[in-house]
Amino acid sequence: MEDKRLVMDGSTRIDTLDYLRGFALLGIILVNVLPLLSVKLPSPHTMEASYWRFLYLFVEGRFYTIFTFLFGVGFYIFITRANIKGRNGYILFLRRMAALFIIGLVHVQFHPGEALTVYAICGLFILPFYKANKVVNLVFGTVMLIVLGFFSFKLFMVIPLMLLGIAAGQFQVFERLSKIRNKVILFTSIMFALSVPGLIYQYQFAPASIGYGSEADLQAVQRFLSIGITIGPVISAFYVGLLVFLLQSSFFQKVLSPLKSYGRMALTNYISQTALLFLAGNTLNLFNKITYIQSLYLCITIYIIQLFFSVMWLRFFRYGPVEWIWRIVTYFEIPPLRKQT
Numbered sequence: 127m128e129d130k131r132l133v134m135d136g137s138t139r140i141d142t143l144d145y146l147r148g149f150a151l152l153g154i155i156l157v158n159v160l161p162l163l164s165v166k167l168p169s170p171h172t173m174e175a176s177y178w179r180f181l182y183l184f185v186e187g188r189f190y191t192i193f194t195f196l197f198g199v200g201f202y203i204f205i206t207r208a209n210i211k212g213r214n215g216y217i218l219f220l221r222r223m224a225a226l227f228i229i230g231l232v233h234v235q236f237h238p239g240e241a242l243t244v245y246a247i248c249g250l251f252i253l254p255f256y257k258a259n260k261v262v263n264l265v266f267g268t269v270m271l272i273v274l275g276f277f278s279f280k281l282f283m284v285i286p287l288m289l290l291g292i293a294a295g296q297f298q299v300f301e302r303l304s305k306i307r308n309k310v311i312l313f314t315s316i317m318f319a320l321s322v323p324g325l326i327y328q329y330q331f332a333p334a335s336i337g338y339g340s341e342a343d344l345q346a347v348q349r350f351l352s353i354g355i356t357i358g359p360v361i362s363a364f365y366v367g368l369l370v371f372l373l374q375s376s377f378f379q380k381v382l383s384p385l386k387s388y389g390r391m392a393l394t395n396y397i398s399q400t401a402l403l404f405l406a407g408n409t410l411n412l413f414n415k416i417t418y419i420q421s422l423y424l425c426i427t428i429y430i431i432q433l434f435f436s437v438m439w440l441r442f443f444r445y446g447p448v449e450w451i452w453r454i455v456t457y458f459e460i461p462p463l464r465k466q467t
Contacts, residue, residue, distance in 0.1 A: 140203070140300050141386055142373055147196055148389030149369055153189025155399045155428060156181060159421045161239060162400065163407045164414045170335050174418045179332050181418075182351060183325055187280065187358035190241065192366055193392075194284050197245055198252065198291020199300065205256055206295070216253065218456055223249040225455035229397070229448070237400045244284060252288050260296035263289050271359055278352040287359070307374060314367030321364045324357035387436040391446030395432050402428050441465075 159165065168174030204222070205215035223246045230242030255263055267289030274283045294300065303310065331353060333346040372378040388395060406424055407413050416424070439446065443463050445453060450463050 139390075141379075142300050142303060142370060143196060143199060144386045144389035144392075145373055145382060146192060146366060146369060146389065147392040148385035148387070149365070150189045150193040150196065151388060151392060151395055151399070152385075152429065153185050154193065154396070155403075155425050156422070157186050157190075158237065158239065158399065159403055159425055160418075162237060162403050163412050163416050163421065163424075165416050165418055165421050166414065167336050168418050175334075175336060177418045177422065178336055179329075182354050183328060183332075184361070186351075187355050188362045188365060191283075191287060191359055191362040193241070194245075194287040195291045195294075195362070195366075197249075198288035198293075199295045200291070201249065201252060201288065202256065202292045202295030219249070219253070221458075222452070222456045225452055229393075229452070233397055233400065236404060240400070242396075244281070248284050248288060251285060252292065255289055255292055258292075260293050263296065264293040267293060275356045275359060278355040280355050283355075283359070303370060303374065307371075310367060310371050310374075314364060314371055317360055317364035317367055321357070321361045324360055328353040328357060384433045384437050387440050388433050390440060391436050391449060393452060394446035394448040395436065397448060398432065399428060402431065 168178050201219070205219055208215035208218050226242055226249070227246035230240060230244075230246055233240045233242055267286040270286035271283060271290065274286065299306070328350065331346065331350045333343060333350055335343045336347060373382070403424070406428075407416075412420075412424075436446075442465060444450075444461070444465055445463060450461070453461055
């Protein structure tokens with residue numbers, strides 16, 4: 127009963143979800159910078175090539191997966207809390223998705239691979255699953271994810287990931303973390319045990335030549351990337367489990383607190399990542415000239431800027447700037463932005 131009240135109370139924010147959103151954003155930009163600034167392919171047997179392999183072993187398809195899963199969790203919590211307050215959660219959610227789609231349409235002009243329009247459309251597809259049995263969502267989402275992952279259908283994996291997020295919301299996983307600590311440890315250990323052989327297997331196919339070789343070399347790159355897509359959700363699950371476990375400690379909550387602010391303004395920061403990358407690209411003339419390692423340095427610089435901005439902004443304001451606009455369109459009312467002193 128106590129756990130149910132946590133979901134019902136719209137004023138109770140689940141901090142762990144904000145930490146996870148912030149963590150996901152850290153990885154997303156490392157991959158997004160590559161096409162946005164047309165980062166040069168690395169030469170074989172260089173530090174650049176080693177970093178390329180690192181990205182596609184530990185980053186690509188891992189953090190976007192987390193972000194998508196969290197969308198499903200947020201979907202369930204949003205509608206549930208709206209309904210409990212006596213509002214029509216479905217109508218509010220449809221407005222929310224319409225606003226997200228419009229924001230995405232603007233964003234996609236600058237970032238063709240952006241996720242907001244995809245999320246808005248998929249949000250409509252998952253709406254019927256809100257009232258589905260939680261076990262059905264869990265099993266159906268897991269089976270779909272395994273099948274689509276086996277065939278490396280990355281785009282279509284969005285739906286099952288969201289379904290798993292809905293199931294996590296229905297099981298109240300993130301409201302009950304302090305009571306299921308041992309299960310979190312077990313889950314994380316299992317995901318780690320599966321991730322290690324998966325990564326070792328993928329690494330066996332790591333190509334020496336990236337985009338410069340023969341047709342056979344290109345096929346080797348594609349196979350390496352496809353394996354990464356297949357095992358991606360398992361590695362993502364390990365990342366989530368590990369971070370959730372660490373956050374049970376007040377020490378890590380304090381050390382990682384900027385990440386919570388970063389994730390609380392996830393929409394603002396996701397869009398501003400693109401803006402900052404384009405600003406740096408145009409100002410410093412980086413397009414088609416920046417290398418993989420240099421792109422890492424640029425991302426670290428953007429981390430520092432955004433983390434500092436997020437922490438400072440939320441000291442004075444209730445919501446991120448884009449989140450505030452999103453709420454206005456969703457609820458057809460203007461919530462107070464500035465915190466009361």
